[in-house]
Amino acid sequence: MKLHQLSYIFLILAGILSACEKDNFDPPKSTLTGRVIYQNQALGVRSNGVQLELWQPGFQLYSKIPVFLNQDGTFSASLFDGDYKLVLLRGNGPWVDNSDTVNVQVRGSAVVDVPVQPYYLIANETFGNNGTEITASCRVDKISGDRAVERVILYIGATQFVDSNNNVGRVEKEGADLVDLSQNLSFSTAVPAAVLAKGYCFGRLAVKTVGVAEMLYTPVQKIQFR
The missing domain is CATH 2.60.40.1120 (Carboxypeptidase-like, regulatory domain)
Structure with missing residues (x-):
């Protein structure tokens, strides 16, 4: 076998061994x-x-x-x-x-x-149902900053993961409904037909601050309706 062929084989073997050594590094523990x-x-x-x-x-x-x-x-x-x-x-x-x-x-x-210092917090939140409608109420408390509330939203989810991207229904308050934050806000929305047969769904309230992309949410609440 020619010398340059042996050198070529050696380089391939060295590359394989080097790759194996990299693969054998311990992951973070x-x-x-x-x-x-x-x-x-x-x-x-x-x-x-x-x-x-x-x-x-x-x-x-x-x-x-x-x-x-x-x-x-x-x-x-x-x-x-x-x-x-x-x-x-x-x-x-x-x-x-x-x-x-x-x-x-x-x-x-x-x-x-x-x-951290949130702009607003949701307080005194409650969830329930009225027949095939989901109900919720809450108060919004200003914590810090000078930004206004843009909207408050009730999200309904089919699973325990509920947010603006994971929901099967929503209803919101904005504008004139948010002038007096000392008053409780009330929400009501129909249970989607696809979820009704399960006998339960999940609810979550969120508050959106003007000029802020992400919202602050309450803990997810399971709601039984039969």
């Missing part, structure tokens, strides 16, 4: 979990619609690790042990922008809460 909170209460959001950013200084490739929030305001990330910086993505949540950095040390596992 440590876990970072936490919540986005206001007054120690997690804030509801759209599932995978709001994200945080993790950065790990000291590496040549200094790039962000996106961490998406669950609909109940919790998050989780699998990481290598190390020191990280956790920051809010500007303009991405239903709260006032905050440039503060949370330093996180991950050694096996770590738990961290990220405090």
